[in-house]
Amino acid sequence: MSTSGLPQRKEFRATARLKQLMADHFHQLDEAAKTGSAKIAWCTSVGPAELLRAMGFLVYFPENHGAMLGATRTAMDYIPAANAAGYSPDICSYLTSDVGAFLRGETPLRRAYGIERVPRPDVLVYNTNQCRDVQDWFHFYGRRFGVPVLGISSPRGVEELSSVHIADVAAQLEAMVPALEKIAGRPLDMDRLREVVALSKRCSDLWKEVLDTARSVPSPWTFFDHTIHMGPAVVARGTPEAVEYYEILLEELRERIEQGMAAVDGERHRLYWEGMPIWGKLRDLANLFMDLRCCIVASTYCNSWIFSAFDPEDPFRSMAHAYTDIFICHAEPWKERYIEERIREFQVDGILFHDAKTCPNNSNSRYGMPQRLQERLGLPALVVHGDLNDLRCYSEEQVRTNIEAFVEQLEER
Amino acid sequence: MIHIIYGGGVRDSMKGDATAKGALQGSGGGLRTSGIAVGEADAVWVGVDVGACATKVVVIDARRDMRGYHVLRSGVDYAAASREGLEQALDAAGVPPGRIRRVTSTGYGRNNVPFADEVRTEIGCHMKGCFHYHPHAATIVDIGGQDCKVIHVDDRGRRVGFKMNRKCAAGTGAFLEETALRLGVDLSRLDSLARGASKRIRLGAYCTVFSATEILALIRRGESLEDIARGLLESVVQRILEMDPLEGTVILSGGVIHHNPFLARILEEKLGREVVVPPRPQFMGAFGAALYALEGEGEEAS
Ligand code: SF4
Numbered sequence: 001m002s003t004s005g006l007p008q009r010k011e012f013r014a015t016a017r018l019k020q021l022m023a024d025h026f027h028q029l030d031e032a033a034k035t036g037s038a039k040i041a042w043c044t045s046v047g048p049a050e051l052l053r054a055m056g057f058l059v060y061f062p063e064n065h066g067a068m069l070g071a072t073r074t075a076m077d078y079i080p081a082a083n084a085a086g087y088s089p090d091i092c093s094y095l096t097s098d099v100g101a102f103l104r105g106e107t108p109l110r111r112a113y114g115i116e117r118v119p120r121p122d123v124l125v126y127n128t129n130q131c132r133d134v135q136d137w138f139h140f141y142g143r144r145f146g147v148p149v150l151g152i153s154s155p156r157g158v159e160e161l162s163s164v165h166i167a168d169v170a171a172q173l174e175a176m177v178p179a180l181e182k183i184a185g186r187p188l189d190m191d192r193l194r195e196v197v198a199l200s201k202r203c204s205d206l207w208k209e210v211l212d213t214a215r216s217v218p219s220p221w222t223f224f225d226h227t228i229h230m231g232p233a234v235v236a237r238g239t240p241e242a243v244e245y246y247e248i249l250l251e252e253l254r255e256r257i258e259q260g261m262a263a264v265d266g267e268r269h270r271l272y273w274e275g276m277p278i279w280g281k282l283r284d285l286a287n288l289f290m291d292l293r294c295c296i297v298a299s300t301y302c303n304s305w306i307f308s309a310f311d312p313e314d315p316f317r318s319m320a321h322a323y324t325d326i327f328i329c330h331a332e333p334w335k336e337r338y339i340e341e342r343i344r345e346f347q348v349d350g351i352l353f354h355d356a357k358t359c360p361n362n363s364n365s366r367y368g369m370p371q372r373l374q375e376r377l378g379l380p381a382l383v384v385h386g387d388l389n390d391l392r393c394y395s396e397e398q399v400r401t402n403i404e405a406f407v408e409q410l411e412e413r
Numbered sequence: 414m415i416h417i418i419y420g421g422g423v424r425d426s427m428k429g430d431a432t433a434k435g436a437l438q439g440s441g442g443g444l445r446t447s448g449i450a451v452g453e454a455d456a457v458w459v460g461v462d463v464g465a466c467a468t469k470v471v472v473i474d475a476r477r478d479m480r481g482y483h484v485l486r487s488g489v490d491y492a493a494a495s496r497e498g499l500e501q502a503l504d505a506a507g508v509p510p511g512r513i514r515r516v517t518s519t520g521y522g523r524n525n526v527p528f529a530d531e532v533r534t535e536i537g538c539h540m541k542g543c544f545h546y547h548p549h550a551a552t553i554v555d556i557g558g559q560d561c562k563v564i565h566v567d568d569r570g571r572r573v574g575f576k577m578n579r580k581c582a583a584g585t586g587a588f589l590e591e592t593a594l595r596l597g598v599d600l601s602r603l604d605s606l607a608r609g610a611s612k613r614i615r616l617g618a619y620c621t622v623f624s625a626t627e628i629l630a631l632i633r634r635g636e637s638l639e640d641i642a643r644g645l646l647e648s649v650v651q652r653i654l655e656m657d658p659l660e661g662t663v664i665l666s667g668g669v670i671h672h673n674p675f676l677a678r679i680l681e682e683k684l685g686r687e688v689v690v691p692p693r694p695q696f697m698g699a700f701g702a703a704l705y706a707l708e709g710e711g712e713e714a715s
Pocket residue numbers: 063092093094095130131132133134276358359360361362388
């Protein structure tokens with residue numbers, strides 16, 4: 001299968017801007033942590049970041065830190081420390097790598113930005129819409145820092161979201177306000193909240209638009225690019241900087257399409273990635289797929305930062321709606337329909353499921369979904385076993401052979 | 414006596430009568446010594462399957478007949494093992510290297526075969542080899558030294574799906590090797606021991622380390638070696654049944670079935686129908702690779 005004259009990964013001009021934005025994000029947090037110039041809230045990826053921002057908090061996302069630990073492969077130095085402290089190797093490896101790094105007093109922020117430690121929180125706010133692990137993760141830090149931990153308990157496994165679900169979550173959000181006001185030392189300004197929700201909505205719309213450019217054949221970018229360029233959508237939604245970034249990126253992507261530039265030269269197959277990225281192996285996998293002339297054009301993971309429901313006219317209910325309508329909150333039939341639609345839109349020829357050992361929440365291959373989708377869509381599916389961060393659960397050779405054999409299968413069709 | 418390594422005897426090759434030995438030394442490339450185009454009638458095609466434990470080489474002719482084969486330990490230098498295997502297989506076939514038209518490599522070390530023209534996964538190659546003997550829709554089960562695979566093939570010889578076992582050794586040759594060691598019996602005796610079993614012992618554990626503990630308990634309980642040996646083979650079959658539905662005709666391939674043909678009887682009992690074992694199942698991957706080499710000619714440009 002290996003071919004000579006391997007295609008090269010094509011860098012984006014926008015990357016310089018991206019790096020600046022991410023650096024600013026962390027330096028701002030570091031500055032505030034050192035000087036007390038602003039309050040800091042830690043928030044789960046689909047927690048109430050809009051509310052926190054509107055109340056003047058700088059928002060820090062431990063999952064983003066977890067992904068950095070994975071991508072730099074330093075996770076492997078830290079997970080054992082958390083395991084030894086009683087956090088099982090079977091639970092979320094974002095949690096174990098993050099907690100392990102904390103216990104060892106280290107962070108990848110040092111190498112990347114010269115920042116010595118993660119910014120000390122004034123409050124930790126989670127949402128269980130994605131999993132229970134975030135709750136335990138945040139409570140660890142709540143105890144360590146002696147700061148309050150607030151949370152939303154979201155409905156899970158929902159087929160169709162109803163007004164009851166939304167009202168429940170909206171009420172929990174509103175109930176959180178007084179406690180947050182006390183910590184922030186200021187009352188919630190509804191106009192400011194509307195503004196932030198509008199910015200988040202704009203960011204989400206643009207993120208969808210940039211992802212949708214991968215519908216072009218050949219695609220101008222791949223899942224591996226998406227995981228890099230999603231940074232602003234993850235850490236800066238609700239800010240004008242994130243909006244501005246995606247406007248720039250969108251322009252560049254459109255240019256690529258106009259020029260007929262393919263992310264994978266000689267694109268032969270278009271694949272869908274379902275599940276968490278394998279952070280420590282992104283580069284290797286990107287090269288492998290490129291070598292095999294396969295473009296991963298869409299993924300559940302990167303799509304999860306599209307929150308179409310945000311509405312500045314109705315901030316609380318629309319936040320509740322947006323946070324609870326994410327893929328991970330839904331039931332299997334809903335998820336299957338969702339993937340089916342993406343398969344059609346992006347003209348996908350095969351589906352890859354990543355079964356991440358330590359994240360059952362993002363591993364959708366465990367209840368027969370690949371088999372059902374294969375049968376219904378007549379598309380081949382492959383389950384790859386690995387993990388988001390814990391590379392002890394990853395076998396290079398098995399993954400490689402599986403993927404190569406899968407592509408051979410696609411070629412035989 | 415042969416000491417078995419999964420999959421395969423340390424040395425096991427077809428006896429050829431010719432003595433031709435080619436200039437195989439030196440690194441890749443310089444394999445084909447003659448610049449003269451090889452006629453179809455004399456030409457051979459080669460499949461090299463560098464497994465985690467054993468390297469298998471098969472030489473076929475234009476009629477797809479296996480003309481020579483050889484197995485040896487893969488060791489740590491895959492390139493050397495594949496070269497040596499090729500030399501021996503050619504020797505067995507009585508064919509000089511100059512008659513090789515094309516080589517396909519497969520297996521764990523497939524990218525380390527310096528003289529290969531093409532690389533294929535072992536999943537494709539086992540399928541190809543088995544389909545040659547049984548050209549119908551089937552489920553192919555390859556039990557190798559380090560992993561096992563279930564491959565579904567349609568009646569045109571195309572794979573419709575496959576599964577490889579996960580990272581555990583249970584259900585592979587490595588498991589049998591480890592447990593035979595615990596029992597203090599030579600791996601090559603496992604099959605004949607199992608045939609002499611008088612009762613069923615069920616090993617329940619999912620992992621090799623747990624199984625080893627279970628075996629110790631069985632020994633303590635005074636169970637017979639024969640019964641334990643059968644229990645071990647049964648557990649390999651059990652792991653395979655858990656992997657994927659074994660629909661239609663089941664074909665068994667790989668080193669473990671080669672050395673433990675009794676596994677096929679156990680699987681037949683569980684499935685309630687006959688299973689197919691092709692000749693020389695250990696060589697199916699290399700044979701399939703050789704078939705790809707033969708069929709792939711002319712596709713070079715793609
Ligand atoms: S969803 Fe998975 S990866 Fe994300 S925090 Fe929860 S357990 Fe960890």
